[in-house]
Amino acid sequence: MRAVLCGFALGVFVLQQQPALPGALAWSVSALLFVAAVAFARWVFRREARWLRRAGFCAIVVGAALVGFGYAAMRAEVRLRDALPVSWEGRDIELAGHIRGLPVRDANGVRFLFAVDTDEARRTTGIPHFPPTIQLTWIDRTRAPAALPLLAPGDRWRLIVRLKRPHGNANFGVRDPEAALLARNVRATGYVSAASAAGARRLPGRASGVGLTIDRWRFALRARIDTVLAEAPHRGIVTALAVGAQDAVSAEDWLLMRNTGTSHLIAISGLHIGLVAGLCAALAGWLWRRSCFLARVTRRDWPLIVPAQIVAALAGAAVAAFYAALAGFNVPAQRALWMLTVVSIAFVSGRSVAPSMVLAWALSIVLLADPWAVVTPGFWLSFCAVAAILLVVHGHLRVRAEPQWEDDEPPRSRVSRAFAVVRRRLMRLRERLLSAARVQYAVTLGLAPLTVYWFSQIPLIGPFANAFAIPWVSVLVTPTVLVGVVLPAPLDAWAFRAAHALVEALAAALQALSGPAWTIWRLPQPDTWALSAAALGVVWCLMPRGWPLRWAAPLTWLPLLMPPPAGPSAGTFRVTALDIGQGMSVLIETAHHALLFDTGPGPESTHAGERIVVPFLQANGVRSLDALVISHADSDHAGGADAVLQAIPVRQLLAGLPPSNRLWGAASRAGADTLRCAAGQRWQWDGVEFTTLWPDPGPLPKVSNAQSCVLRVVAPGISALLTGDVDAPSERVLVARARDALRAQVLVVPHHGSKSSSTEPFLDSIDPLIAVFQVGYLNRYHHPNPSVWARYAARNIELTRSDRDGAVRIDSNGGALVLERYRETHRRYWMD
Structure with missing residues (x-):
């Protein structure tokens, strides 16, 4: 049974890694394989050969995995069916519904889930499968504390909203927000339009x-x-x-x-639920045992009718369910709840269940309720922590022998008896401390590979802090x-x-x-192989004494702890243009150096510097930045600089900022040298030459976009031009000054493809092979401008745009450019 449950979980996990949902052919093949696996297992278990039974065991696991794969695929088909048509994106739609979950209020407004009255929405829009749950933002445009109404769960409202399909930023090494939206069944996102902000109506009654x-x-x-x-x-x-x-x-x-x-302690975790359930179970049992004093009143001796242990088990499960509900039924809370429920059911029914079976049942129930739980860190951290604890505890089970006295009689001396009592208590304390140390060792070791995968770090003081x-x-x-x-x-x-x-x-x-x-x-x-090797090493280390070659297990961690150099080879460089929405952030890597050009929006908008840029740098092994270039002061280019300066060491800030800009002081406090961008600046890293082309030395231009730094990167066989938001007049000056100095194979398009840039002479001077548009999905500026896009397309340039392709990575391989689009190489079936 344990193998069947784990096979089901494996099938669910495999489905979530697929670029597309199975079609008719895949369903037919899967059905045939399932029938074959069941028939083979049935035939095998009628034979007596041990090796055949092992083959039948594998067939059962395969069949269970196919069931899990099919179940998750059917759930995905149903959920993806509720989709907003592309033609309805950005249009005003009047919807009625109620507030779900807990609204989140911040300085800009309030974000909340809105359960739509789908019957009315289908009648008014004609969309047969209108999304039942949408995520909305109600922006506080007046900045007054009481400007927005109080939104409480269950309140019914009629709102005019503008929606878009669930689209998230797609970047290398950064969590996928579209998967999180799918897991919450959010099939459209948007905002309360300005037309509705003043005329929003609260409807009578409350949803129940x-x-x-x-x-x-x-x-x-x-x-x-x-x-x-x-x-x-x-x-x-x-x-x-x-x-x-x-x-x-x-x-x-x-x-x-x-x-x-210790971040796991912030949430209501399985540890907290188990502790509270245990305390309440002990209290319920204590009270139930003393209910015999009420026998004269009730004329029932309740502890003799229902044992106190059963009452304690049921009370603990009930309290665990209540506390998990308060936690919003997150994955760790669900895991703890279902484990307690399985144990309580087994105890009440008089059965004995192995701990590994309890964990397997909890795993299957969680995935039955939410097949998308496997894409969240909480799922892996919670289940792997419990699995590591069970593995190390099972390997150190001991039968504690009571002290034996000579002649089977306890010592008669009071001093001897007191000494024996103290000794027993010290031994028990020692055993408990050793057990706690083993558990902490197991959790620390077991979660280290996952911590590196999800957070790109190992807190060395974690065991002591915990x-x-x-x-x-x-x-x-x-x-x-x-x-x-x-x-x-x-x-x-x-x-x-x-x-x-x-x-x-x-x-x-x-x-x-x-x-x-x-x-x-x-x-x-880490990549898949390094993570798998480290996981194998964890299991190997946690095995009991006597396991063969346990001393060699740490060798499997070498790919994780000592990864090969991530940078390109000497004399070449790599360009990675991030998907940060409406803004710019580009990483240039040489063999031993890294330069970040712009940091995207900050707290005033989407927190892209904190949410995307910093996690991307850490996940890709960028421990420090040799240079941080801030092209100019616009928030979509400089807003995330504070987050980068606080999280990653920066040796030099090179910026097109006025002297009064606060980032100069922030960079100095972070220990970075500061220097203003000026044409003529030149340096070389690992055989790659960097040249600043704009702005000119002296006072900065008055127009913000004209202050943008323009940086050219040149290596044998590849060159790139990063232009910020440089405008048409600046482009004309650059063309007139040094036409040949602008030539580049890779161009990060100026001003996100605005019609104020990318003039014909400028493009002719550059003659790029690849052009990168960093634009936000359905951005309010309508970048890129259709005429500018057509101007690039007419030159047969390979075009990429972050709203469609996600992040893009460009390498030089033997003089040939290699372009990688994230949404192509890392595609999942839920990506829009």
């Missing part, structure tokens, strides 16, 4: 349902915590532990927790938060303030522990 009732509880608890803690620095962590909402956790807290390997952070949060903070959840106002305020004080003490301890830079080991995101 168990899920909405839970959401209203969570909403009220979050509002109460916000009122009690107000501007407290760690309010977001208390909220996350109470209702599972992590939107209020500050960037400083996230950074601290990631750097110390040694006191886990009991601190689990034994002190979480129960205190739950006391505040249970108590009525105003008594709950005392508990929430006490919980915040405990979190504040924890943050201070972690801050003192995470000071040195060496405490974080930065590593590039």
Whole structure:
């Protein structure tokens, strides 16, 4: 049975790696393979040969995997059917529906899920499968605190919205946001249009349902915590532990927790649910055993009718379900809930279930409910942590023998008896400490490859930080938060303030522990083979004593810990243009150096510097930047610079910024040398020459776009030109000054393809083979301009655009250009 459940999970995982859903031929072949596997297994198990039985076992696993593959494919077909037609993107649509989940409010407005009245939407739009759930943003255009209405779960509204298909930024080494939208069943995103902002109408009544009732509880608890803690620095962590909402956790807290390997404690994890369920089960059993005192009143001796152990098990499962509901049923919470449920059912029915079987059942139930859970970090971190613990605990099971006394009689001396009691307690304490150390060792070792894959780092102080952070949060903070959840106002305020004080003490301890830079080991995101080898090494290391060649297991980690150089060969360079929406960010890599040209939008818009640029650099092994070039001060080019300067060492800032711009000071405080872009600047790295062509030395032009740095990169067989937002007058000056100096095979298109740039003489001077348009999906500027796009297409240039192709990577291989489009080489069936 265990193999069947794991085979089902394997099939679900394989489906989520496919570039397209299976067609009629694939379905037919899969059905034939399933029938063949079942028939072969049935034939084999009628034979007595052991090797045949092993073959039948493999056939059963294959059949279960085909079932999982087919189940996930059918779920995907149904979910993808609810799609917004391309022709309806960007149009005003009047919709009625209700608020779902917990709305997230920030300085720009509020973001929320909207459950659409699909029957009305189908009648008004004629779309047969209108998306039932959409994600909306209601922008606060007046910047007044009370300008936007309070949006609560279940409230019904009629809104005019503008929608687009679920489209996310697609980049090498960065999480796929489209997969997250699909997992949440969000089949369209958009915003409340300006026409509706003033005329939005709240409809009478409220939507009902168990899920909405839970959401209203969570909403009220979050509002109460916000009122009690107000501007407290760690309010977001208390909220996350109470209702599972992590939107209020500050960037400083996230950074601290990631750097110390304790970020799993911010969420309502399986550990917290198991602890709370255990405490409540113990309390329920204690009370039930003492209910015999009520026998005279009830005339029933309840503990004799229903054993206290069964009552405790059922109470623990019920409390676990309640707490998981408060957490929003995230994957770790689901895993803990289903494991407790399976154990409780087995206990009540008088059965004994192996821990690995419990984990396998929880795995299958989670994937039955949500086949897309396998694309989230929480799924892998949660299940692999429990698997590692079970593996190391199973390998160290011991039967504890009670002390034996000579002549089968205990010593008569009081001193001897006291000494024996102390010795027994010390031995038990020693066993518990050793067991806790083994568990911490297993979790640290087991999750290290996944931590590198998802976060491109290993916190070296993680085991030490977790040694006191886990009991601190689990034994002190979480129960205190739950006391505040249970108590009525105003008594709950005392508990929430006490919980915040405990979190504040924890943050201070972690801050003192995470000071040195060496405490974080930065590593590039491993490929499939390196990750598989490291996973094999983990299992090998966690095997019990006596396992053959256990000492050699760390050798399997070498591809993960000592990856080959990621840069191109000497004398060449690599260009990677990121997909950051409407903005620009390009990485130039030589054999031993890296230059980042622009950083995309910042907090004023999409947080692309923090969400995309920094994770991309870390996942691709860029530990430091030899140069950060900020072409000019526009926010879509310079907004993410702060995030880059805070996360990655920068040796030099080269920018086309006015002297008063704050980035000069920020770069200096980060330890970077600062220099203004000026034509004539020239340097060489690893046989690659870099030349600044614009702007001229002296005062900067008054127009912001005319201040853009223009950088030319030249190596034997390949050259590239990065132009920022340079405008037509600047292009004319560059053409008149040095026409031949502009020639390049790769061109990052000026000003995202605006009609104010890319003049005919400029393109003739460059004569590019590849042109890269960095534009946002359905951006409000309508970049690239159709006439400019046609101008490039008429020259038979290979065109790429980030809204369609995602990030693009261009290498020189023996003098020939190799172009890689992310959405082609890493395609998944859900990509729009």
